[in-house]
Amino acid sequence: MNAPPIPEAPRKLRVATVSLGGCFGCHMSLLDIDERLLELIEKVDFDRSPLTDIKTVGECDVGLIEGGLCNAENVEVLRAFRAHCRVLVAVGACAITGGLPALRNHLDVGDMLQSVYGEVPDDPELPLPLNRVLPIHEVVHIDHALPGCPPPADAFWQLLQDLIAGRTPVQAPGLIRYD
Amino acid sequence: MVVNAAAVSEPTAETADAVLDRWQRDPLALVQILRETQAATYWLPRSLLVHIAAALGLTVAHVEGVAGFYRFFHTSPVGCVRLLFSDNITDRMLGSEALLAQLCARLGVAPGEVDAQGRFSVDRCSCTGLCDQGPALLVNHHQVVTRLDGARVDALADCLLAGTPVEEWPDEWFRVVDGVQRADLLLTGLAADASSLPAVLARSPQALLDEVAQSGLRGRGGAGFPTERKWQACRDAPGPLRCVVCNADEGEPGTFKDRVLLASHADSVFDGMTVAARAVGAQQGFVYLRGEYRFLLPQLEQVLARRRVAGLLGRNAAGIAGFDFDIAIHLGAGAYVCGEESALIESLEGKRGTPRIRPPFPVQAGYLGRPTVVNNVETFCAVAHIARRGGAWWAGIGTAQSTGTKIHSVSGDCARPGLYEYPLGTTIAQILDECGAPQAQAVQVGGPSGACIPASEFGRAIAFEDVPSAGAFMVFDRSRDLFEVARHFARFFAHESCGLCTPCRVGTELVVRRLDKLAHARGAGHASAFDIERLHDLDTVLHSGTHCGLGASACNPLRDTMRHFGAAYAQRSTAAQFQPDIDLDAELSSARRVTRRTDAGAHLHTDTPT
Numbered sequence: 001m002n003a004p005p006i007p008e009a010p011r012k013l014r015v016a017t018v019s020l021g022g023c024f025g026c027h028m029s030l031l032d033i034d035e036r037l038l039e040l041i042e043k044v045d046f047d048r049s050p051l052t053d054i055k056t057v058g059e060c061d062v063g064l065i066e067g068g069l070c071n072a073e074n075v076e077v078l079r080a081f082r083a084h085c086r087v088l089v090a091v092g093a094c095a096i097t098g099g100l101p102a103l104r105n106h107l108d109v110g111d112m113l114q115s116v117y118g119e120v121p122d123d124p125e126l127p128l129p130l131n132r133v134l135p136i137h138e139v140v141h142i143d144h145a146l147p148g149c150p151p152p153a154d155a156f157w158q159l160l161q162d163l164i165a166g167r168t169p170v171q172a173p174g175l176i177r178y179d
Numbered sequence: 180m181v182v183n184a185a186a187v188s189e190p191t192a193e194t195a196d197a198v199l200d201r202w203q204r205d206p207l208a209l210v211q212i213l214r215e216t217q218a219a220t221y222w223l224p225r226s227l228l229v230h231i232a233a234a235l236g237l238t239v240a241h242v243e244g245v246a247g248f249y250r251f252f253h254t255s256p257v258g259c260v261r262l263l264f265s266d267n268i269t270d271r272m273l274g275s276e277a278l279l280a281q282l283c284a285r286l287g288v289a290p291g292e293v294d295a296q297g298r299f300s301v302d303r304c305s306c307t308g309l310c311d312q313g314p315a316l317l318v319n320h321h322q323v324v325t326r327l328d329g330a331r332v333d334a335l336a337d338c339l340l341a342g343t344p345v346e347e348w349p350d351e352w353f354r355v356v357d358g359v360q361r362a363d364l365l366l367t368g369l370a371a372d373a374s375s376l377p378a379v380l381a382r383s384p385q386a387l388l389d390e391v392a393q394s395g396l397r398g399r400g401g402a403g404f405p406t407e408r409k410w411q412a413c414r415d416a417p418g419p420l421r422c423v424v425c426n427a428d429e430g431e432p433g434t435f436k437d438r439v440l441l442a443s444h445a446d447s448v449f450d451g452m453t454v455a456a457r458a459v460g461a462q463q464g465f466v467y468l469r470g471e472y473r474f475l476l477p478q479l480e481q482v483l484a485r486r487r488v489a490g491l492l493g494r495n496a497a498g499i500a501g502f503d504f505d506i507a508i509h510l511g512a513g514a515y516v517c518g519e520e521s522a523l524i525e526s527l528e529g530k531r532g533t534p535r536i537r538p539p540f541p542v543q544a545g546y547l548g549r550p551t552v553v554n555n556v557e558t559f560c561a562v563a564h565i566a567r568r569g570g571a572w573w574a575g576i577g578t579a580q581s582t583g584t585k586i587h588s589v590s591g592d593c594a595r596p597g598l599y600e601y602p603l604g605t606t607i608a609q610i611l612d613e614c615g616a617p618q619a620q621a622v623q624v625g626g627p628s629g630a631c632i633p634a635s636e637f638g639r640a641i642a643f644e645d646v647p648s649a650g651a652f653m654v655f656d657r658s659r660d661l662f663e664v665a666r667h668f669a670r671f672f673a674h675e676s677c678g679l680c681t682p683c684r685v686g687t688e689l690v691v692r693r694l695d696k697l698a699h700a701r702g703a704g705h706a707s708a709f710d711i712e713r714l715h716d717l718d719t720v721l722h723s724g725t726h727c728g729l730g731a732s733a734c735n736p737l738r739d740t741m742r743h744f745g746a747a748y749a750q751r752s753t754a755a756q757f758q759p760d761i762d763l764d765a766e767l768s769s770a771r772r773v774t775r776r777t778d779a780g781a782h783l784h785t786d787t788p789t
């Protein structure tokens with residue numbers, strides 16, 4: 001007797017995450033889905049992410065971007081994400097609007113560097129800061145946005161469930177809060 | 180007299196005091212007080228605002244908030260002569276930008292700046308309602324100069340440089356004509372003596388309401404609300420005091436019919452207001468006259484004075500015992516949103532022109548919380564006719580749902596711009612035919628808040644059930660780029676947004692930036708389908724998420740032109756990938772300056788590789 005064929009496990013969604021000019025608060029909020037993480041990793045593989053410590057992004061289904069663009073390296077990383085991720089999501093106020101770091105935008109970044117460091121290092125290892133902190137949608141096309149500072153854990157959960165199921169993510173009104 | 184900001188000087192304080200006394204130090208008249216004071220002081224230094232606040236018992240924050248709200252109030256120094264070029268699309272089509280550049284070059288100032296000696300400042304303003312005799316400009320928020328051309332601008336520069344006072348400029352420059360091309364009953368007017376008014380008013384208020392109900396009259400200001408229902412609601416609202424307000428803000432670009440009705444048929448307008456007051460039981464009437472029409476004020480005041488002498492206004496008006504009604508004129512100060520009825524009422528109360536939350540509607544709680552009827556100039560004019568000739572007569576004109584006649588302000592690419600009055604239900608094609616526009620590719624009906632109608636739909640009729648109109652009719656021939664028309668209107672809305680709600684304040688600006696990206700994308704084809712997608716998103720947000728009609732209709736030109744003239748957008752968005760609208764390498768300039776780095780890592784390329 002032939003054994004019944006073992007159904008092939010559905011391909012897992014490959015997800016990369018990064019914090020650009022953010023505080024990692026959005027990532028912490030993602031971790032707040034708590035024990036649902038176990039359910040999540042049944043359906044998701046993490047590519048480049050602070051959770052995996054993989055340093056370069058590979059071909060992915062979804063990229064979650066926390067934080068805005070503060071420096072040249074942020075721009076390059078964001079571009080790599082856009083090039084490798086089918087769906088790119090701006091996560092949190094900083095990614096969507098520049099957020100708190102953008103409060104520096106009315107000051108001259110060169111003057112600030114000089115007044116803080118006196119002699120400003122010219123090491124090519126150090127990424128140069130941009131004149132203005134930019135929201136990520138100014139530089140690449142963004143497919144979805146997850147508002148909040150940070151977005152609540154349930155909003156991450158909902159977003160990932162939608163993407164796993166192949167649905168266009170919609171935020172339940174209760175998950176968007178302005179206070 | 181140029182005043183400095185440090186302390187209010189004696190003569191300035193005296194000027195303000197005289198104005199304050201004229202308005203009996205009434206805080207409700209703050210907008211009028213600021214306007215009249217500024218007419219003498221050119222601008223409103225903080226010290227003067229402090230002085231006015233103290234005199235009216237208002238906080239300085241309130242007075243500064245009001246002074247900062249209206250475009251025609253200046254809280255920083257301006258020239259002794261202030262010139263504002265009317266910046267409607269029709270002015271531009273007549274060459275206003277080149278004339279502005281010519282004048283600025285002669286005077287040695289840039290638009291928006293004051294001449295070094297403080298003699299003059301030149302800037303732009305929204306449509307001045309002179310589209311059939313433009314390009315036009317506004318002088319000192321008081322007079323208008325029409326029919327500008329190279330020669331007139333040169334002569335104007337001569338006058339300004341020679342310091343010739345405005346009163347000595349040639350009269351011809353200030354000539355404003357009615358420009359009636361086709362008159363029907365409203366523009367033909369009532370018989371010269373309006374003495375039949377007392378007989379009309381002697382009828383019971385209910386009889387007047389019934390007459391208006393029978394006429395089927397709907398408001399001419401844009402929304403088309405049945406006039407009788409509005410009046411009845413006001414009459415039925417509780418409270419001892421009521422108001423009637425004539426909306427003469429006429430801010431919708433391309434609209435200039437109310438100007439002509441006020442200039443040549445003011446008695447009809449006041450008749451209509453008086454009938455409304457009798458019908459709803461109002462004691463107080465206001466005309467809210469847009470600041471751009473300041474030049475009409477003396478003659479309107481004269482008509483009111485004459486009517487008071489004739490006993491048509493005041494105690495026992497028109498000889499009717501117990502019917503006390505008078506009309507005051509308040510001027511606006513360059514804010515389109517003040518045409519919105521609840522913002523208008525705020526402005527009448529001396530506040531910033533911020534639209535109120537509705538309900539309560541003005542008919543329930545309007546001016547000072549009193550039940551208030553707000554109607555358009557043309558609506559009141561129609562009432563003057565209906566009250567005399569009967570509702571049935573009016574209902575016999577036009578279509579079943581759109582009774583009576585409607586005045587169209589025709590401008591743009593046509594041989595005979597001006598006013599055209601037709602029964603409602605007249606087709607766009609007929610109007611185009613009569614104004615001489617065989618090459619028309621589109622008409623903006625009802626102004627930027629209205630609809631952009633392409634040639635394929637010229638057979639449609641102007642009526643509430645087909646294409647409703649607030650009165651503008653701007654014609655664009657085949658040489659015009661409808662994308663640029665939409666971009667111009669987008670700038671108008673961004674400029675006029677009152678800033679109260681985020682979807683409108685931010686959204687209108689985002690629309691402008693996105694359209695600018697399409698207009699002068701760096702190099703060819705740097706905009707993409709993603710930009711078009713964002714425009715659709717913005718349209719959705721503004722349409723559904725704003726507090727008042729301004730934001731809700733701000734994307735109408737965008738939406739209509741994307742639908743009917745999609746090619747104009749497609750040819751501007753050919754990039755395969757999303758491309759930034761920022762020079763990213765330039766964003767590293769400050770850091771490069773202080774690090775003196777020149778290595779590859781100190782640079783960024785802007786384009787997304789395809």
Ligand SMILES: Cc1cc2nc3c(=O)[nH]c(=O)nc-3n(C[C@H](O)[C@H](O)[C@H](O)COP(=O)(O)O)c2cc1C
Nearest residue numbers: 398399400426428429430518519520554555558728
């Ligand atoms: C932004 C905005 C501007 C408006 N401007 C005018 C105007 O200039 N004149 C006018 O009569 N109505 C204007 N309206 C419509 C008024 O709110 C109101 O509906 C109208 O004055 C009612 O009069 P009616 O019933 O006689 O039409 C405007 C509305 C909005 C939302």
Ligand code: SF4
Nearest residue numbers: 022023025092093094
């Ligand atoms: S959105 Fe809030 S939580 Fe997220 S990175 Fe920015 S500051 Fe931190």
Ligand code: SF4
Nearest residue numbers: 677679680683727730
């Ligand atoms: S929609 Fe625009 S104009 Fe209207 S209240 Fe909001 S910000 Fe003001």
